[in-house]
Amino acid sequence: MEIIGPKLPHGTNGIFRCSKDLTGRKTALFPVMAIILLLAIATKSTPVKAHPLDEFSQKTRLYFHRDGVDVKLELAPGILVATLLLEMLDPNTDGQITADEELAFAGALSRELVARVDGQDVALHIVAADADPYEDIITGIGTVYIHYGVSTKTERNAMREHTFFYENRFYDRLTLYTLHLHDDAAQGVQIVASERDELTQALVEVDYVIGEPVMETAGADEKSKEILALSQDVAGSTIPVVDNLIELFRAGLFSPETALVLLGLAAVAGAFHAFTPGHGKTLVAAYLIANQGTPWHAIVLGLLVTVTHSASIYLLGGLVLSATQFFLPGKVIPIMELVAGVLVMILGMWMLITRLYGGVTDHAHILPNLAILNQNSVNVLVDGNAAEAVDLLIIAAEEPPVLDVLQQVGARDINICSLGCETHDLLPSIKPERLNLATVRYALKTGAADGLVVGQGKRQKLVNNLARKTGNEPAFNTPKVLDEATALLVEAVRRFPQRGKVHIPKTELSWRSLASMGLVGGMVPCPDALAVLLIALSVGQLFLGLTVVFFFSIGLSLTLIAVGILIVSSRRVLSRSPLLDRLSSIAPYAASIFITSIGFAMVARIMRSIL
Amino acid sequence: MTKIAVSGKGGVGKTTFSALLAYTLTENGQQVYAIDADPSPTLAETLGFPAELVEQIHPVIEMTELIAERTGSKPGEYGSYFKLNPRVSDIPRRFSVTHRNIHLLEMGATKGAAKGCACPENAMLKALTTHLLLREKETVILDMVAGTEHLGRGTARAVDAMVIVVERGSRSIKTAHSIIEMAKELGISNLWIVGNKIRNEKDEAFIADKLRSSKIAGWLPFSDRVIDAERNGQSAYDADPDLVARGRRIANVISVG
Numbered sequence: 001m002e003i004i005g006p007k008l009p010h011g012t013n014g015i016f017r018c019s020k021d022l023t024g025r026k027t028a029l030f031p032v033m034a035i036i037l038l039l040a041i042a043t044k045s046t047p048v049k050a051h052p053l054d055e056f057s058q059k060t061r062l063y064f065h066r067d068g069v070d071v072k073l074e075l076a077p078g079i080l081v082a083t084l085l086l087e088m089l090d091p092n093t094d095g096q097i098t099a100d101e102e103l104a105f106a107g108a109l110s111r112e113l114v115a116r117v118d119g120q121d122v123a124l125h126i127v128a129a130d131a132d133p134y135e136d137i138i139t140g141i142g143t144v145y146i147h148y149g150v151s152t153k154t155e156r157n158a159m160r161e162h163t164f165f166y167e168n169r170f171y172d173r174l175t176l177y178t179l180h181l182h183d184d185a186a187q188g189v190q191i192v193a194s195e196r197d198e199l200t201q202a203l204v205e206v207d208y209v210i211g212e213p214v215m216e217t218a219g220a221d222e223k224s225k226e227i228l229a230l231s232q233d234v235a236g237s238t239i240p241v242v243d244n245l246i247e248l249f250r251a252g253l254f255s256p257e258t259a260l261v262l263l264g265l266a267a268v269a270g271a272f273h274a275f276t277p278g279h280g281k282t283l284v285a286a287y288l289i290a291n292q293g294t295p296w297h298a299i300v301l302g303l304l305v306t307v308t309h310s311a312s313i314y315l316l317g318g319l320v321l322s323a324t325q326f327f328l329p330g331k332v333i334p335i336m337e338l339v340a341g342v343l344v345m346i347l348g349m350w351m352l353i354t355r356l357y358g359g360v361t362d363h364a365h366i367l368p369n370l371a372i373l374n375q376n377s378v379n380v381l382v383d384g385n386a387a388e389a390v391d392l393l394i395i396a397a398e399e400p401p402v403l404d405v406l407q408q409v410g411a412r413d414i415n416i417c418s419l420g421c422e423t424h425d426l427l428p429s430i431k432p433e434r435l436n437l438a439t440v441r442y443a444l445k446t447g448a449a450d451g452l453v454v455g456q457g458k459r460q461k462l463v464n465n466l467a468r469k470t471g472n473e474p475a476f477n478t479p480k481v482l483d484e485a486t487a488l489l490v491e492a493v494r495r496f497p498q499r500g501k502v503h504i505p506k507t508e509l510s511w512r513s514l515a516s517m518g519l520v521g522g523m524v525p526c527p528d529a530l531a532v533l534l535i536a537l538s539v540g541q542l543f544l545g546l547t548v549v550f551f552f553s554i555g556l557s558l559t560l561i562a563v564g565i566l567i568v569s570s571r572r573v574l575s576r577s578p579l580l581d582r583l584s585s586i587a588p589y590a591a592s593i594f595i596t597s598i599g600f601a602m603v604a605r606i607m608r609s610i611l
Numbered sequence: 612m613t614k615i616a617v618s619g620k621g622g623v624g625k626t627t628f629s630a631l632l633a634y635t636l637t638e639n640g641q642q643v644y645a646i647d648a649d650p651s652p653t654l655a656e657t658l659g660f661p662a663e664l665v666e667q668i669h670p671v672i673e674m675t676e677l678i679a680e681r682t683g684s685k686p687g688e689y690g691s692y693f694k695l696n697p698r699v700s701d702i703p704r705r706f707s708v709t710h711r712n713i714h715l716l717e718m719g720a721t722k723g724a725a726k727g728c729a730c731p732e733n734a735m736l737k738a739l740t741t742h743l744l745l746r747e748k749e750t751v752i753l754d755m756v757a758g759t760e761h762l763g764r765g766t767a768r769a770v771d772a773m774v775i776v777v778e779r780g781s782r783s784i785k786t787a788h789s790i791i792e793m794a795k796e797l798g799i800s801n802l803w804i805v806g807n808k809i810r811n812e813k814d815e816a817f818i819a820d821k822l823r824s825s826k827i828a829g830w831l832p833f834s835d836r837v838i839d840a841e842r843n844g845q846s847a848y849d850a851d852p853d854l855v856a857r858g859r860r861i862a863n864v865i866s867v868g
Contacts, residue, residue, distance in 0.1 A: 372683040372692050382695055390734070391763035394696045394741045416695040418734060443692070482765055 056081055056175040058168060063182045064189050064208050069164055071115070071124060071148040079140030079530065080333060081174055086137060089144065095134050102129040106146045112170035114203075115150050118163050124148040139534040160210050161192075167203035177201040188213045263551045270529075270555025283344065283598060284560050285567045286591040287517050297514060298564025304518025306557030312336070313525040313549050317533040334606050336524050341602030343520045348596030352589065373448045373504050377415035378406065378493045381443050381474070383463070384419060385455030389479050393453070396485035405493045414489060419443065444470045447502040451475040451492030472500070529553070612641065612750040614743075614769055615865075616799075619776035620757050620786035624807040625649075627837060627847055628776050629754040630657040631858040634848035637712040638859075642749040644703060645713050648740075648761050650720035654754050655708075658715065659846030664708045670719025671706060671739060672732045684731035693731045699739045703747060714749075721760065736761070744769040757786050759793045767797035772865045774803045774828065779814040784821045791825060803828035803865045829861040 056077050063070040077085040089097050089105050106129035115122050127147040136142030152162055168177060179201045183191045188211035196204035284301055316333075373379045382390055396402060397414035406413065419440060440463050443449050452474040454463045460478070467473045475491035477484060529552050533545045615632065619625045626649065633645045647654035655665045678684070681697035707714040718740075721733050743751050744766045753770075755761055762770065775790050777783045787804065794802055802825060806818045809830045819827060831854060840850035848855055 370692060372694055388763055390695050390737055391741045391765035393765075394738055395745055395765040397696055398746075414696065418693050418695050418731075480764065482768065485765070 056085070056171050057178075058170065058175050059178045059180070060166070060168060061180045061182060062164070062166060062204075062206070063184070064164070064191065064206070065184050066187055066189060066210055066213075067153045068149060068151040069115075069117075069166075070127070071113070071150060071166065073109075073146045073148070073168075074143055075109075075146070075170075076143040077137065077140065079138075079534070081171070082138050082140055082142075084171065084174075085144070086134070089131060089137070090134065097131045097134055097137075099129075102131050102144075105129065105131075105144070106148075109146065109170055110148060112168065113148070114165070114167040114169070115148075116163075116165035117150065117152050119165075122150050122152075124150055162208055162210070164206045164208065165203070166206075169202070172200070172202055175202075179204055181206060183208060186213065263547060266548045266551040267555035267558075270552035270557075271559045272555075274556045274559035283517075283521050283595065284564050286595045286598070287521075288564050288567050295565045295568050298568050299561050301514055301518055301521070302557045302561035302564055304515060305522040305560055306553045308519050308522030309525065309529075309556065310550055310553040312523050313529050313533055313553075314546065316525050316530060317545075317549075333525065333530075337602060338606045340520055340524050341599050341606060343516075343599070344602060345596055345599030347516065347520060348592055348594070348599055352592035352596065370442060370446060370504055372415070372417050373443065373446055374412070374415050375448065375502060375504065376412040378409075378411045378413070378450045378489070378496045379415045379417060379448050380451035380453065380489065380492050381417050381419050381440070381449050383440070383452075383454040383459070385457075385459065386453045386478055389453050389485065390416070392479050392482055392485035393489065396479075396482060396489050399482075399486045399489075401486055402489045402493065405490050409493055409497045411493060411496045414493070417443075441466060441470070444472045444474070446504045447472055447500050448504055449474045450495045450499070451488055453478055453488070526556075612748060613771045614747075614751045614753070616753045616755055616759075616762065616770045616773045617776065618755045618757060618759065618773065618790050618794075620783040623776045623778045623783045624831070625776045626654050626657045626754055628774065628805055628807060628831065628858075629654060629752050630659075630846055631831075631848055631854065632774075632862060633658065633713050633752050634711070634846065635855065635858045635862050636750050636752075641712070643713050644707065644743060644747060644749055644751040645715050646718065646740075646743060646751060646753045647715065648718040648736075648753060648755045650756065652717045652719075655715055655717070656844065657841070657846065658710065658713060659840075659844060659849060660708065660710050660715065662844075664710055667708050668715065668717050669706065670717040671702065672719030672721065672736060674706070678731050678735045682731040682734055693734060695734050695738070697735060697738050699735070699742045700746065702739055703743060718761075737763070741766050758790060759797060759799075762794075762797055762799075764797055767794070767799045770799050770801070772801045772803060773799050774805050774861075774865065775825075776805050776807050777818055777822070778806070778808045779810075779817055781821070784818070787822060787825075801865070802826065803861075805861060806830045808833040828864045829857060831857055831861075 056075060058076075059074040061070075061072040061074075063072065075085070088108060089101060091101070091104075103126060106126045110124045110126070113124055115124050125148065127149045129144075129146045131137065131144040132142030134142075137144075150164075152164075168175075177200060179196060181191055181194060181204070183189050189208060190211065191206055191208045193207040194204060284298075284305065287301070288298055380393065382393065393414075393416050397416065402414065440452075440454075444452075444467055449472065452463065452467065454460045454476075456478060464476065467476065475488055475495055477488040477491075479485035479488055529549050533549045613636075617625050617629045617632070626647075629645065633643045636643050645654060645658065652668075652670065655668055672678075678697075681699070682693040682695075683697075684693035703714065703716055707716040709715075718736050721736060740753070740761050741763075743753070753761065759767070773794055775787045777787045791802060804818070804822050804825045804827045806815060806827065806829075809815055810833045815830055834847075834851050834854055836851040837847045837854065839845075840847050848858075
């Protein structure tokens with residue numbers, strides 16, 4: 001008899017990592033599956049079981065016979081937990097698993113198993129222990145096979161009933177258990193009842209009877225084989241055919257056409273894969289909201305995340321293969337995740353602080369427009385509250401005295417620029433007047449502001465002080481009549497040749513800031529992509545592995561870019577409605593806080609799993 | 612050449628008067644720029660422009676790309692830096708439609724106060740108005756809203772005459788008073804009142820009494836022909852010779868004719 005059932009997986013959602021939740025599991029494995037399935041179609045199919053990347057698969061088969069119970073355990077670690085297993089399997093970290101180490105491990109493991117016969121604890125003695133090569137286990141495709149024996153032999157009569165209890169506690173929080181029961185009808189051993197933990201499959205209690213051996217009949221044999229085959233089918237259905245991929249890599253079976261299809265599929269897989277939780281999608285979106293990026297920013301950020309992500313996979317893959325003992329994926333990835341979490345936290349808090357205290361303007365899109373300030377023109381800045389002076393200035397800019405002095409200093413023309421308006425005052429801030437001065441400050445900092453017109457009042461005083469502080473004092477007045485405007489412009493033109501160093505930034509959402517986000521967003525490698533690379537590397541198909549990962553990353557970035565552009569353009573749509581515009585002006589603050597909390601969640605998750 | 616601003620409460624006949632004045636000024640061979648600065652523009656129809664010409668008219672404020680290019684701003688974003696003196700000298704010729712020596716240009720509705728005044732669209736209109744009033748060589752008639760919002764301290768100086776159209780009702784008089792006040796503040800000295808839709812001497816006396824301290828440029832009669840012309844898509848200038856004669860007189864009085 002054979003009864004199997006899957007255990008409900010547990011785990012948490014990663015921010016950058018693949019989904020680990022019940023529904024997400026399938027999608028998280030999609031790219032690997034998709035690539036492998038394609039290969040499986042292209043080649044002969046030999047189904048082999050595989051398992052999720054961050055869990056152990058522990059399959060126990062219990063064989064009941066007249067003298068006892070055979071416990072056959074197949075223990076296969078996912079790529080991220082392989083480390084944990086190797087610490088026990090290869091304590092001297094020499095990259096070799098010797099027979100002694102296998103036996104020692106089997107002994108250690110037996111202490112995590114409970115076996116009871118008729119209510120009495122019984123010992124599990126090791127019959128055999130065998131592990132796949134170190135390289136297979138580290139890349140998440142190896143298995144450890146252990147065969148234990150339990151004796152039920154007594155001197156009493158042959159007709160007996162037994163109750164057998166079995167429980168596996170080895171990494172029970174990280175394991176996907178399966179349990180298979182086999183009786184031996186030919187020898188008169190029959191299971192009459194069994195009760196198991198249906199949810200976890202980690203423990204089972206079996207009642208079985210030992211009767212007279214029956215004559216071997218063809219029918220019974222057939223039936224038992226049939227059940228066995230069925231059980232294997234179901235057990236092997238988690239994900240298929242890693243071995244296919246390996247065989248294919250080994251054989252070098254790729255024609256240029258299949259390689260192209262493979263790469264295209266890898267890109268598509270990457271694009272879909274990015275929709276699973278994690279992969280920095282949320283972060284990219286929040287960052288673009290917080291900084292009010294442009295579509296161009298969205299594209300660059302998406303590409304940066306992808307490049308970092310590919311690089312981090314290459315790097316980690318290289319490290320794992322060159323010095324396996326020191327760089328176990330299961331150890332390195334959580335550390336990278338922790339570092340990334342801390343960095344995200346810092347980034348989010350920094351964004352919030354600079355925003356609240358006025359170091360950064362709320363309208364990042366203002367600064368791309370700093371490009372309006374012209375190196376060769378006399379730039380005159382007009383604050384929103386001095387709008388009534390504008391027409392005077394426009395007229396004055398073409399008055400003869402101004403044109404004369406323009407020619408003298410060799411400036412091209414007068415460039416009158418708006419500094420913006422009250423829209424900025426809608427934004428919440430701890431020090432509003434300082435925040436609103438951000439627009440003026442950025443302009444002054446360019447060193448290319450020759451004239452400044454600000455309405456009367458407190459603001460004028462503040463701007464005046466600011467100008468003095470930046471050491472960049474433009475001609476300053478609020479003209480009421482044309483003569484005043486003309487005089488101001490003449491003074492501004494005279495200042496033009498005395499400019500200090502001029503630096504007009506092209507964009508405010510600085511590339512440095514964007515790059516730091518891109519780095520943090522992509523630094524934690526996706527285990528799925530890593531697994532593909534490691535498999536390719538382990539069979540010597542380095543170039544193909546690198547290319548597949550690269551295309552996978554391209555697909556990923558396309559999704560990130562699409563999300564980014566969607567966010568950026570929705571902001572523009574929102575700005576058409578005054579209410580939504582106002583809401584969206586608060587969004588940067590919310591998004592900064594959100595980014596901080598993402599970082600916090602990442603750190604908290606890692607800390608929890610460590611503790 | 613002459614720059615004339617026409618203002619007054621909505622419905623008093625600003626646009627009718629502007630159209631009449633425009634045709635009157637073309638009589639001695641002038642080219643006239645008729646600028647419709649009303650948020651709901653009707654000057655083209657009032658001038659009796661053919662339908663296919665009317666269709667070609669696009670308000671300047673809706674030329675998003677042009678505005679973005681000239682002011683260095685980005686479409687749809689507020690509060691950013693932008694140029695306040697964009698190049699506009701080519702706009703009157705490029706975007707006006709011409710009929711019988713009248714070049715019509717529509718400004719379009721300025722952006723609301725909710726967004727603040729300093730948006731690129733408004734800056735563009737301001738620069739354009741400044742150009743039209745100060746640099747344009749031809750005659751310009753600016754058909755404005757009830758107020759002086761298109762004018763600033765600098766541009767007001769360039770206005771040769773401002774005509775405030777009123778009718779025989781207290782509300783239009785009240786509006787006229789506030790326009791007069793704003794105009795004086797801006798420094799417009801040549802201010803004139805034109806009484807429209809006048810039925811009898813009593814209407815004239817009422818207006819003259821209420822606007823005692825202002826100069827009256829003349830009276831335009833209440834005319835069924837004007838109403839019929841409006842219905843037929845014809846200009847009042849072509850429909851009512853009496854009105855035209857009075858319009859000429861007014862042009863002379865405000866010494867722009």
